[in-house]
Amino acid sequence: MAFFPHLLLATLEGLVTSAVLALTALGLSLVFGVMRVVNVAHGEFFMLGAVLAWAITTALGGHPAIGFLLALVVSPLIVGTVALVAERLVLRRLNYNPEATIVATIGMLYIIQQAALTLYGPDARPVEPPFSYRILLPWFGYSGYKLSIVAASILLLLATWFVLTRTKIGLIMRATQYDRETAQAFGIPVDRVYAGVFALGAMLAAVAAVLVVPISQAHYLMGLDPLLLSFIVVIIGGLGSLRGTVVAAVLIGLSDGIISVFFSPTLAKMIATLLVALVLVFRPQGLFGTAAR
Amino acid sequence: MAGNRDSKSLLNGTLSRRAALKGFGAAAGLALAPGYVRYAQAQSSAPIKIGFQAHRTGIGAAYGRWYEKTTTAAVKAINDAGGIGGRPIEIVVEDDGTDPKRGAEVVGKFATQHKTDIVYGTLFSHVVIGSAPTAGELKIPYYVVSEGHHVASTKLNRYVFQPGITDVKSQIQAMAPWVASNVGKKVTMIFPDFAFGHDHRDYLPPALKAQGAEVIAQIAIPPTESSFTKYFPQIPAETEVIYHVMVGPAVLTFVKELGEFYGSNRPQLFGFIDSLEAVDINSPGLEFLDGSHFWEGSPRYAQENDSEAQKAYRAAVGIDDNGAAVGDPKDVSTAAHMFGCWETLYVIKKAMEDAGYKGPEDRAKLVEATEALTKFDEGPEHPQGDKIFNGKIHQCFGHQNISKVEGGKLKVVHRTSIEEGLYEPEGDYTTMPL
Numbered sequence: 001m002a003f004f005p006h007l008l009l010a011t012l013e014g015l016v017t018s019a020v021l022a023l024t025a026l027g028l029s030l031v032f033g034v035m036r037v038v039n040v041a042h043g044e045f046f047m048l049g050a051v052l053a054w055a056i057t058t059a060l061g062g063h064p065a066i067g068f069l070l071a072l073v074v075s076p077l078i079v080g081t082v083a084l085v086a087e088r089l090v091l092r093r094l095n096y097n098p099e100a101t102i103v104a105t106i107g108m109l110y111i112i113q114q115a116a117l118t119l120y121g122p123d124a125r126p127v128e129p130p131f132s133y134r135i136l137l138p139w140f141g142y143s144g145y146k147l148s149i150v151a152a153s154i155l156l157l158l159a160t161w162f163v164l165t166r167t168k169i170g171l172i173m174r175a176t177q178y179d180r181e182t183a184q185a186f187g188i189p190v191d192r193v194y195a196g197v198f199a200l201g202a203m204l205a206a207v208a209a210v211l212v213v214p215i216s217q218a219h220y221l222m223g224l225d226p227l228l229l230s231f232i233v234v235i236i237g238g239l240g241s242l243r244g245t246v247v248a249a250v251l252i253g254l255s256d257g258i259i260s261v262f263f264s265p266t267l268a269k270m271i272a273t274l275l276v277a278l279v280l281v282f283r284p285q286g287l288f289g290t291a292a293r
Numbered sequence: 294m295a296g297n298r299d300s301k302s303l304l305n306g307t308l309s310r311r312a313a314l315k316g317f318g319a320a321a322g323l324a325l326a327p328g329y330v331r332y333a334q335a336q337s338s339a340p341i342k343i344g345f346q347a348h349r350t351g352i353g354a355a356y357g358r359w360y361e362k363t364t365t366a367a368v369k370a371i372n373d374a375g376g377i378g379g380r381p382i383e384i385v386v387e388d389d390g391t392d393p394k395r396g397a398e399v400v401g402k403f404a405t406q407h408k409t410d411i412v413y414g415t416l417f418s419h420v421v422i423g424s425a426p427t428a429g430e431l432k433i434p435y436y437v438v439s440e441g442h443h444v445a446s447t448k449l450n451r452y453v454f455q456p457g458i459t460d461v462k463s464q465i466q467a468m469a470p471w472v473a474s475n476v477g478k479k480v481t482m483i484f485p486d487f488a489f490g491h492d493h494r495d496y497l498p499p500a501l502k503a504q505g506a507e508v509i510a511q512i513a514i515p516p517t518e519s520s521f522t523k524y525f526p527q528i529p530a531e532t533e534v535i536y537h538v539m540v541g542p543a544v545l546t547f548v549k550e551l552g553e554f555y556g557s558n559r560p561q562l563f564g565f566i567d568s569l570e571a572v573d574i575n576s577p578g579l580e581f582l583d584g585s586h587f588w589e590g591s592p593r594y595a596q597e598n599d600s601e602a603q604k605a606y607r608a609a610v611g612i613d614d615n616g617a618a619v620g621d622p623k624d625v626s627t628a629a630h631m632f633g634c635w636e637t638l639y640v641i642k643k644a645m646e647d648a649g650y651k652g653p654e655d656r657a658k659l660v661e662a663t664e665a666l667t668k669f670d671e672g673p674e675h676p677q678g679d680k681i682f683n684g685k686i687h688q689c690f691g692h693q694n695i696s697k698v699e700g701g702k703l704k705v706v707h708r709t710s711i712e713e714g715l716y717e718p719e720g721d722y723t724t725m726p727l
Contacts, residue, residue, distance in 0.1 A: 017520075122349065
């Protein structure tokens with residue numbers, strides 16, 4: 001294949017990865033930024049979103065688009081509820097202690113994963129894309145649905161940005177992130193903000209999973225890769241920085257796509273990991289993060 | 294941040310550590326107790342215990358489920374007909390998570406804890422390779438249904454057998470002439486980057502070269518990969534045939550993305566059905582497969598010339614004419630491989646009866662009796678077809694099927710002879726000490 005189509009394919013693949021990654025990592029980053037909780041179970045919320053999408057589309061039948069759109073709404077809501085319950089039952093009782101919550105979320109990871117294995121089974125199951133349009137380029141074909149993932153992700157990211165910077169809820173969240181005690185002194189219900197943020201973080205992962213499941217498949221072990229990549233993105237972008245997360249997701253996604261296509265996927269993973277190490281050594285707060293106060 | 298550390302910790306709840314430990318102890322005691330009282334009766338009527346190392350979870354789960362169904366059906370058939378030497382078979386299942394490390398532990402558990410007579414049933418080649426040394430150390434016969442060349446390579450040990458399914462090296466050698474003369478001469482290979490895929494990587498190029506064809510590119514894909522489009526640009530433009538063999542939960546994605554990439558304007562495809570085992574070939578997005586060819590050990594779809602034995606086997610295992618579970622057309626089987634479980638269990642029965650097997654003290658005799666086998670005739674015990682067995686390399690050799698996708702079904706268009714798949718043995722297990 002000639003250089004230009006080769007590069008085009010690499011970029012397209014990279015953009016799709018970036019789009020999904022940005023949403024997933026944003027959830028992780030938000031939870032850390034506001035709550036200072038490292039949520040190791042984040043990948044399992046992703047997996048849960050995909051598995052629920054399968055359950056919803058299968059239960060509904062009919063045209064794949066109907067089931068898919070319903071899954072896009074219902075699946076994140078259910079995942080958000082699960083996260084909310086987990087937050088109330090576990091994280092709050094640990095008083096959001098950073099060390100204890102890491103251990104607790106590792107526990108949640110296994111509970112959710114094994115519950116999925118028990119109830120859903122060990123098989124990988126496909127979800128039909130809402131439409132199957134194949135874009136015919138002169139050199140190769142490309143899935144139209146994959147490009148729609150990129151568009152959907154951009155819309156969702158804009159919506160999140162709007163909520164965080166232009167609404168009262170966003171203001172409250174940012175105030176809590178900036179200084180928890182002062183926010184509380186000004187009458188902000190920090191406790192409820194935490195619960196909401198944790199649920200929102202999980203919902204972002206679930207939305208990303210519903211978007212991606214028609215091009216991969218729902219499987220109980222699918223949460224691991226998104227978790228690792230999200231951590232990479234969040235560390236590079238700076239924990240708690242929305243802009244940093246998006247920039248890092250695009251960076252990692254595109255470099256993953258381009259290096260994978262031109263060289264090898266293993267090399268892409270190696271370079272991403274190396275980048276994390278370099279960032280941790282030379283700029284521990286991340287590219288766009290602010291130094292810890 | 295460090296300031297809000299709270300004295301509340303994990304252990305300060307209402308449950309004390311001592312109480313929790315007592316509870317665990319009691320539970321463990323209860324779980325272990327029944328093992329000591331079961332089958333204390335005379336050995337002659339006690340069941341023969343076969344440890345089934347099953348891929349219930351992990352990347353091999355779809356195969357594992359059908360291997361278990363086939364095993365259950367075969368055990369029922371054997372037991373209904375009087376068992377092995379008058380003793381019924383009891384299957385003890387342990388999940389290995391399709392993980393080599395866990396696989397070795399499971400073999401150890403069968404030998405020392407469950408005290409099974411033998412271990413059986415593993416598919417994934419990396420699990421076989423990981424488990425075989427343990428079987429050798431514990432001197433417990435280990436009958437695998439794996440398809441990999443590792444057993445026949447004589448690199449494992451004297452306790453490992455593969456009597457129910459032909460190995461990859463033989464399959465490739467048998468099919469290469471047909472591929473070279475009917476599909477194309479310039480071949481690009483796509484295979485999983487672990488032991489099973491490496492068998493394909495190593496044995497296809499020489500087999501094709503002998504037929505005047507050549508492998509022009511080899512693309513290795515990590516077995517846990519979930520997205521494949523990024524690998525396709527590596528396929529050279531002059532490729533006439535894409536030879537694909539993929540495994541794991543993402544196989545459907547692989548084939549779909551191949552379709553999106555090429556559309557109908559594709560090179561010829563020759564695949565191992567592994568790329569679509571347990572997947573409906575009529576899934577949306579797979580239309581482009583029409584006219585392509587697949588290897589099948591045993592055909593998924595019922596064929597016009599099926600033998601009575603094949604029909605009876607399909608009915609016993611519970612698959613319909615489309616190779617899906619009876620009553621659930623979406624639950625597609627792993628028909629191309631799972632027949633090996635059925636046939637392996639009958640080989641075990643034959644070998645145990647030949648050896649006059651009584652209990653674990655006769656394991657060495659069982660190994661020798663298995664090595665003494667030379668051929669298996671087609672029939673109810675071997676519904677896939679007749680086979681010959683080479684006791685020196687612990688490997689059987691059978692017929693291979695090449696099927697074409699036509700009208701949403703797989704139709705067998707060529708069946709290789711056993712002779713086409715024979716090769717010079719690379720070693721001799723029988724010279725190793727028992």
